[in-house]
Amino acid sequence: MAKKGPRQLAGLRCSECKNFNYISERNRTNTPDKIELKKYCPRCRKHTTHKEVSKLK
Template structure:
């Protein structure tokens, strides 16, 4: 198991919204970090989806 981090920086998982709606098999996910104190809402970033071969919106999942 990973050591529990101290402080406000946490790891979050970003999942492609466009790919999920398309019904194609597989998913595009990215792992990144965010500062819980400065960014209280969920992250929404544009990232490259290798399955769809284009840049799509990725939202933070729990």
């Protein structure tokens, strides 16, 4: 079943160790900029800023 609407997947990468950790959904109509979230990085073992790196298919 295909998803309908403006939601799309976004990969999140740690800003400190550059490890790809999370996949999140975002609404492309309300957030034209790349998203930044504070998430736990298991490699750094602390909460760091994770930034969107690319659009996943």
